[in-house]
Amino acid sequence: MDWKPDKHAEMPVYKQIAAHLEHEIVSGALPPGAPLPPERTLARQYGVNRGTVSAAYEELRAAGLIQSLQGSGTWVSRHLWGVQKVPNWHQYTTGGAFLPALPLVRRIREAGWNPAIINLAKAELATEMIPTLEFERLTGGKMEAIDLGYVHPKGEPQLREAVSAHLRTHYGIAVSSEEILITSGAQQALHLISLCLLAPGDAIAMEGPSYTYSLPLFASAGLRLYQLSMDADGVIPDEMWTLYKKHRIRMVFLNPTFHNPTGTVLSEARRRQLLTVCRELRIPVVEDDAYGALALDEDKRPPLPLKALDSGDSVLYVGSLSKTIASGLRIGWLVGPRAVIERLADAKQQMDYGTSSVSQQLARLALEGGLWERQMERLRPFLTAQRDRMLAALDTHLRQEASWNVPAGSCHIWCRLNTPIDGLDLLEAAIQAGVLMTPGEVFGAEPGWMRLTYSWESSEALEEGIRRLAEAIKKAAPVRLSPCR
Ligand SMILES: Cc1ncc(COP(=O)(O)O)c(C=O)c1O
Structure with a gap:
C-alpha cells in the first residue's frame, strides 16, 4: 500500500482516499469481507487527520462498499447487492489524458443543435454551397467504381498527385506527392504534429488570439502555449527572439492568411522575416492555411503561402477541403x-x-475534374455578398456599440464591443435572444471581442441574427469576470 493522497490536488483528500479504496474494492485487490485498518492507523499511514479517513469511510459506507460495526471494526461488504458494479465512469471520463473542450465551446455546440437559433458561430459552408450534385455527376451516381479497401497510409496515391498539382497551380507550392500526407481534415494534421513531433513540456508560439488556442489538443499533449502579438500586418517576427530566449520555443503555429478569428493577413515582408528568424533559430513553422483560397477582394489578394517562400524546408504546411468544398x-x-x-x-x-x-x-474527383475551380467561382461571390450583408447589418444595429474589421477573405468578422461583456454572459444573453456567436475568449482574447461568421446562415438570417445580437448586447451587463473559466 504505497499509495498516498496528493494534498495539493484539486480533489479533496478524503475523496481521493475514498476513490482509491473504491478502486481497490472494485478491482478485487480488497476482496469481499476483507478487514480495513482502523481509522487511526490508516490516518497515520496516509499522513492525514483521523477525521479525513472517517469522512472517506463514511462515503464508502454510503455507497454500500464497506460496513462497520461498533467494536468490530470495518470491512469490505460481503456482498455487493445494490452496489453499482459498473465501472466508475466519472473517474474514467475525468481521468484520461485528452482534455475536454472549453466550457464556452461546449455551450456553443450544445445551443447550435437548436434549429431555431441563428448560428453565427458555425464556420461551415451553407448547405446550398456544398456541390452535392456535382459529385453525383462526377461519380455518375454510382459507387461501384470506388475502391473500399484500406488505402496507403500516406493517402491514396492519385489523390496525393492531385493535391500536389492543386498546390502548384493555386498556391505556388511545388512539392512531390511523397511530401504529402492526406489527413482527416486540417485538425488531424495539427493533432499528429502535436503528438508525434513535440513532447510534454515543450513550448510553442502562436498568434494571440488564435484558433489554435481554442483546441485542447495542444494542452492535452502537455504543450505550453505562448502568444506572439499581432498588428494589422499579422504577427511581429522579431518577438520570436525574446520568446525563444525566455521559453525555448520549439515550434511556431501560424494561420497567416485570413487568420481565424481576426481575418488578418501576414504581409509578405513579415513572412520573409519570420522565415529568416525561424531558420536562424532552427524552429519549424506550422502554416495552417485552411482559408487561404477564400480571397474575396480582387485588389487584396494575399501573398504566397510561407511554404511557397520557404527555401529551407522549415515549414509544415496544412491545408483542407473543409472551407472550400x-x-x-x-x-x-x-x-x-x-x-x-x-x-x-x-x-x-x-x-x-x-x-x-x-x-x-x-x-480526387473534385480536384482532378475541375469541380474545385467551378466551386470557387460560385463560392467567392457568395461569401462576398454574405460578408457585405453582415457588414451592413452591423452598421444598422451595432454602430454605437461596437467596431469591426472588413475582412478581405474567409468567413469571419472580428468585432469589438465598446463596453466589454464577459464572454459567458454575452453568450447566454445571445442564446436567450436566439442567436449564436463565438466570444473572443474562446481564442484567448480579452472579454469584449467576438467572432461573427457569415458562411452558414442565409442572407436574411444574417440580418436578423445581428439584430438579435444587438438586442442581447444592449441588455447584457458590462464585464464582470467569471471566477472560474
Ligand atoms: C484555422 C483553422 N484551421 C483548421 C481548421 C480545421 O479544419 P478541418 O475541418 O479541415 O479539420 C479550422 C476549422 O474551423 C480552422 O478555422
Whole structure:
C-alpha cells in the first residue's frame, strides 16, 4: 500500500482516499469481507487527520462498499447487492489524458443543435454551397467504381498527385506527392504534429488570439502555449527572439492568411522575416492555411503561402477541403519533408488506418475534374455578398456599440464591443435572444471581442441574427469576470 493522497490536488483528500479504496474494492485487490485498518492507523499511514479517513469511510459506507460495526471494526461488504458494479465512469471520463473542450465551446455546440437559433458561430459552408450534385455527376451516381479497401497510409496515391498539382497551380507550392500526407481534415494534421513531433513540456508560439488556442489538443499533449502579438500586418517576427530566449520555443503555429478569428493577413515582408528568424533559430513553422483560397477582394489578394517562400524546408504546411468544398468530407493534407511525412503516416495508420477511401476518391474527383475551380467561382461571390450583408447589418444595429474589421477573405468578422461583456454572459444573453456567436475568449482574447461568421446562415438570417445580437448586447451587463473559466 504505497499509495498516498496528493494534498495539493484539486480533489479533496478524503475523496481521493475514498476513490482509491473504491478502486481497490472494485478491482478485487480488497476482496469481499476483507478487514480495513482502523481509522487511526490508516490516518497515520496516509499522513492525514483521523477525521479525513472517517469522512472517506463514511462515503464508502454510503455507497454500500464497506460496513462497520461498533467494536468490530470495518470491512469490505460481503456482498455487493445494490452496489453499482459498473465501472466508475466519472473517474474514467475525468481521468484520461485528452482534455475536454472549453466550457464556452461546449455551450456553443450544445445551443447550435437548436434549429431555431441563428448560428453565427458555425464556420461551415451553407448547405446550398456544398456541390452535392456535382459529385453525383462526377461519380455518375454510382459507387461501384470506388475502391473500399484500406488505402496507403500516406493517402491514396492519385489523390496525393492531385493535391500536389492543386498546390502548384493555386498556391505556388511545388512539392512531390511523397511530401504529402492526406489527413482527416486540417485538425488531424495539427493533432499528429502535436503528438508525434513535440513532447510534454515543450513550448510553442502562436498568434494571440488564435484558433489554435481554442483546441485542447495542444494542452492535452502537455504543450505550453505562448502568444506572439499581432498588428494589422499579422504577427511581429522579431518577438520570436525574446520568446525563444525566455521559453525555448520549439515550434511556431501560424494561420497567416485570413487568420481565424481576426481575418488578418501576414504581409509578405513579415513572412520573409519570420522565415529568416525561424531558420536562424532552427524552429519549424506550422502554416495552417485552411482559408487561404477564400480571397474575396480582387485588389487584396494575399501573398504566397510561407511554404511557397520557404527555401529551407522549415515549414509544415496544412491545408483542407473543409472551407472550400465540404467539411464533412474530412479531407485535409500536411506537406513537409519526407521523414516527417513517413513518421506521421506511421502514427496515423496506428490511429485510424487512413482517412476514408470514399472521401479520398471524392476529393480526387473534385480536384482532378475541375469541380474545385467551378466551386470557387460560385463560392467567392457568395461569401462576398454574405460578408457585405453582415457588414451592413452591423452598421444598422451595432454602430454605437461596437467596431469591426472588413475582412478581405474567409468567413469571419472580428468585432469589438465598446463596453466589454464577459464572454459567458454575452453568450447566454445571445442564446436567450436566439442567436449564436463565438466570444473572443474562446481564442484567448480579452472579454469584449467576438467572432461573427457569415458562411452558414442565409442572407436574411444574417440580418436578423445581428439584430438579435444587438438586442442581447444592449441588455447584457458590462464585464464582470467569471471566477472560474
Ligand atoms: C484555422 C483553422 N484551421 C483548421 C481548421 C480545421 O479544419 P478541418 O475541418 O479541415 O479539420 C479550422 C476549422 O474551423 C480552422 O478555422
